[in-house]
Structures are given as C-alpha cells and as structure tokens.
Amino acid sequence: MGDPVNPLRIGLVGAGQISGAYLKTFPQLDNVRVTAVADLDPARAEATADTVPGARALTPAELLAAPDVDLVLNLTIPAAHAEIALAAVAAGKHVYGEKPLAADTTEARQVLDAAARAGVRVGCAPDTVLGTGVQTARAQLDAGAIGRPVAATAFMVTPGHERWHPAPEFYYRPGGGPLLDMGPYYLTALVTMLGPVRRVVGMSATPQPTRTVGSGPNAGTSFPVQVATHVTGVLEHADGVLSTLMMSFDIWAGQLPRIEVYGLEGSLSVPDPNGFDGQVSRFHASRQEWTPVPESGGYRGASRGYGVSDLARALATGGPHRADGELAYHVLDVMESLLAAAESGQAVEVGSSCARPAAVPLDARPEEQ
Structure with a gap:
C-alpha cells in the first residue's frame, strides 16, 4: 500500500474550494488514488466525484466505513478538522488534513494520541x-x-x-x-x-x-x-x-x-x-x-497533494513522512502561544517541540524515495 503497484486509496471529505487543487495534482502521482468523495452537500459530492475517474460520491459516514479507503483527506473547515480526523482514526484510517491540524492544541493532541493508539498516521498541510x-x-x-x-x-x-x-x-x-x-x-x-x-x-x-x-x-x-x-x-x-x-x-x-x-x-x-x-x-x-x-532541493513541479504522496511513500517504506502531525502540532502550539503572549503581554514558553523534517533531494519523486 502506498506504492505505484498498490496506490494509497484516498477518501476526500469536504469538496470545497481547496479540493480542486488536490484533485488536479493526484493524477500526476502514481502512489495515490481517489476512490471516494463526501460532502455535507450531496450534490457537491456528486459533482466532484464525477470529475474523478473511478471515484464515487458517499455520505461522510459511508466514506469512513468504506473498505476501499485507506486514508481520509480532511478538507473540511478548521472547526471540523478534529471531529473528522478522530472519526477517521476510529475507523482505522490514516488521516491527512488541511491546516491547521485542529482548532486548538487540545483537540490536536487528542487526534495525535488516538492515531498513535490506533497505529495510523497523521499528516497535515502545508506541504508547500x-x-x-x-x-x-x-x-x-x-x-x-x-x-x-x-x-x-x-x-x-x-x-x-x-x-x-x-x-x-x-x-x-x-x-x-x-x-x-x-x-x-x-x-x-x-x-x-x-x-x-x-x-x-x-x-x-x-x-x-x-x-x-x-x-x-x-x-x-x-x-x-x-x-x-x-x-x-x-x-x-x-x-x-x-x-x-x-x-x-x-x-x-x-x-x-x-x-x-x-x-x-x-x-x-x-x-x-x-x-x-x-x-x-x-x-x-x-x-x-x-x-x-539555482534550485538545489525539493520536489520539482510540486503542488498541493505532494504531502499525501510523501506519506504514501513513507507507508510503503516504513520511514517517516515529512508533513507530519507532530510538525503541524508544534506550529499550532507556536501560534496559540503567540496569541497568548499578545493577550498577556508576557513571553510564553512553547510547550512542544518537533523533529526537523528530512530534507527533500532535488529531482526526487515522492513515490520513489
């Protein structure tokens, strides 16, 4: 799973404005494939699924239960990020979401802890x-x-x-x-x-x-x-x-x-x-x-969705993925701390840390590393 022979099967939840950017990228990547689309608006889910060969429109609950969905791509509004992510983890799915990871660090930690217990991965934008x-x-x-x-x-x-x-x-x-x-x-x-x-x-x-x-x-x-x-x-x-x-x-x-x-x-x-x-x-x-x-690092021609492909590669090789949940959590923690510092007028210690993600070699392909 997560390689060109057995691509990671993606269920997209939230067929709003940003979904088009991901759906434009995925056909360029061999190790991921969209199999299902869900949205609170069934008509929008249908219209989006019609643009993706082999994908079908489902309700969010149906998508979470679908056996041909390995990873839930969470493109809902920020207030719903944790709810959808926790439901996906409970269903045994990997999760990759739009930023921020959750509305606050309390919800974000719940997602990461639940994923660790379930043995599934969490990824999060930005993958820019x-x-x-x-x-x-x-x-x-x-x-x-x-x-x-x-x-x-x-x-x-x-x-x-x-x-x-x-x-x-x-x-x-x-x-x-x-x-x-x-x-x-x-x-x-x-x-x-x-x-x-x-x-x-x-x-x-x-x-x-x-x-x-x-x-x-x-x-x-x-x-x-x-x-x-x-x-x-x-x-x-x-x-x-x-x-x-x-x-x-x-x-x-x-x-x-x-x-x-x-x-x-x-x-x-x-x-x-x-x-x-x-x-x-x-x-x-x-x-x-x-x-x-001159360019000396990074995925050439990358666009939104490369972080999902990088996660799929990591699943196939057993290594770490770069746009991971702990990085996203630390960034959210920094933002919360900054707002708290602005409100209090005092310096605030950031409670979390994270590993610096591995560099991306120039001309690498996410499915080939």
Missing part, C-alpha cells in the same frame, strides 16, 4: 515546504552558505479575504484570523529551515470590528470580527535564532520580503511559502550583491 522554494533555501542554510543563522523575518499582509471569498465569515471567527489562516505556511517554513521554536513574545490588534462580503450572493452583507486581524511577534528558535513575524488582514499593500534569513556571513531571500517554488536569492559578505541561487 516540500517544493523547490523552501527546500533550496534549506539546502543553502544546511551548506553554510550565509554562515550561522542569527535572525529571520516573515511577513504576510493583505486587506482581508472578504474581498474575494463569497463566504468569508469563518476567517474572522475563533480558529481563523491571519495567524491561524496563513501563519502555518510561514511558520512551517521557518521550522523546516531553522528548527523548532521554544519561546515567543507578541502583540495583536483588531482595527476593524466588522467586515463586508465583497462577492457572491451575500455581497454587501456585514458581519462581526471575533479574532485579532493583525498579529506580530518574535520567535526564539531552540538554537537561538530570532524570527520576527507579522501576519495581517489590515494592510492593503507592502514591499516587505516574504521571508528572509540573516546569517553571520550573508542573507537569504526565500520565496512565498504559500507556493511550492520561486527564486531563492543570496547576499554574501564576500560579493556584496544579491545573486540568484
């Missing part, structure tokens, strides 16, 4: 860090290309998703906000490159008490904001590197870098971690200019 962008940057850092890292910055600014999303309310309820929505991309990249985080300080704000839907049938409808929409903080990594983070739904535009890493001998510019590739650039003290770095 498996692409050539972040992996090339990691390869540079591992090779000492800018000397010992001492600091990093990570910035994500936007005026808010309500401008384009027809039902954006969940982004502004508990479990949403810029940190929990977009932070996993940036924090997973930082942990992949620089290792886990041990302590955080932060501040947050909610400048706009309401937002207005900008498109779709509910355009013009206002709704309340229940979470911080601008969060900034400093993360102390276990090896002493200090990362400055800013996540905002309150800024129209900026010329800030997505991610930069600063070492004793130079600096590294890292592309948008919400994508899989992009140009990495390096500034070195000996050359005194920014120069492009």
Whole structure:
C-alpha cells in the first residue's frame, strides 16, 4: 500500500474550494488514488466525484466505513478538522488534513494520541515546504552558505479575504484570523529551515470590528470580527535564532520580503511559502550583491497533494513522512502561544517541540524515495 503497484486509496471529505487543487495534482502521482468523495452537500459530492475517474460520491459516514479507503483527506473547515480526523482514526484510517491540524492544541493532541493508539498516521498541510522554494533555501542554510543563522523575518499582509471569498465569515471567527489562516505556511517554513521554536513574545490588534462580503450572493452583507486581524511577534528558535513575524488582514499593500534569513556571513531571500517554488536569492559578505541561487532541493513541479504522496511513500517504506502531525502540532502550539503572549503581554514558553523534517533531494519523486 502506498506504492505505484498498490496506490494509497484516498477518501476526500469536504469538496470545497481547496479540493480542486488536490484533485488536479493526484493524477500526476502514481502512489495515490481517489476512490471516494463526501460532502455535507450531496450534490457537491456528486459533482466532484464525477470529475474523478473511478471515484464515487458517499455520505461522510459511508466514506469512513468504506473498505476501499485507506486514508481520509480532511478538507473540511478548521472547526471540523478534529471531529473528522478522530472519526477517521476510529475507523482505522490514516488521516491527512488541511491546516491547521485542529482548532486548538487540545483537540490536536487528542487526534495525535488516538492515531498513535490506533497505529495510523497523521499528516497535515502545508506541504508547500516540500517544493523547490523552501527546500533550496534549506539546502543553502544546511551548506553554510550565509554562515550561522542569527535572525529571520516573515511577513504576510493583505486587506482581508472578504474581498474575494463569497463566504468569508469563518476567517474572522475563533480558529481563523491571519495567524491561524496563513501563519502555518510561514511558520512551517521557518521550522523546516531553522528548527523548532521554544519561546515567543507578541502583540495583536483588531482595527476593524466588522467586515463586508465583497462577492457572491451575500455581497454587501456585514458581519462581526471575533479574532485579532493583525498579529506580530518574535520567535526564539531552540538554537537561538530570532524570527520576527507579522501576519495581517489590515494592510492593503507592502514591499516587505516574504521571508528572509540573516546569517553571520550573508542573507537569504526565500520565496512565498504559500507556493511550492520561486527564486531563492543570496547576499554574501564576500560579493556584496544579491545573486540568484539555482534550485538545489525539493520536489520539482510540486503542488498541493505532494504531502499525501510523501506519506504514501513513507507507508510503503516504513520511514517517516515529512508533513507530519507532530510538525503541524508544534506550529499550532507556536501560534496559540503567540496569541497568548499578545493577550498577556508576557513571553510564553512553547510547550512542544518537533523533529526537523528530512530534507527533500532535488529531482526526487515522492513515490520513489
């Protein structure tokens, strides 16, 4: 199971907007195959299943019980992540979910503990860090290309998703906000490159008490904001590197870098971690200019779903998978700790840690490693 001869059979739960990205990727990968689709809206499940050869539409309960589903791909809204994951684990299925792993660390730990007892695996987005962008940057850092890292910055600014999303309310309820929505991309990249985080300080704000839907049938409808929409903080990594983070739904535009890493001998510019590739650039003290770095790590041409294929490979070989539950849990713990620090005005120790995932060699295929 999980190899090209016996591909991992996937049951997709939640046929919403992000499901299309996964379904576009899976036909490119030999070790995974979608066999079932479920959604609270049966018509949407049917319409999605019709686009996938060999897949059928089921109710969520039917999918969880289906003998031809090995892994549940959990693409529901964040508030339902733990419920679906726990049900899948109870049914003896592996789980791979969209980020965050759960609405909070209490639920997330329940999922991981249940999976450990059941002997099944948990994976979680983002898998963007498996692409050539972040992996090339990691390869540079591992090779000492800018000397010992001492600091990093990570910035994500936007005026808010309500401008384009027809039902954006969940982004502004508990479990949403810029940190929990977009932070996993940036924090997973930082942990992949620089290792886990041990302590955080932060501040947050909610400048706009309401937002207005900008498109779709509910355009013009206002709704309340229940979470911080601008969060900034400093993360102390276990090896002493200090990362400055800013996540905002309150800024129209900026010329800030997505991610930069600063070492004793130079600096590294890292592309948008919400994508899989992009140009990495390096500034070195000996050359005194920014120069492009050739791709030197990562899955070429990767897209959403490569983390599932990497998990399938790990099942076939018995090794670890990279976009794993403990990494996702640590990232969620860092985000919770940062929000707690912002509320208390005090530094907060991060209770969890995680192993730094194995690097992805350049030109590797997830089903062949």
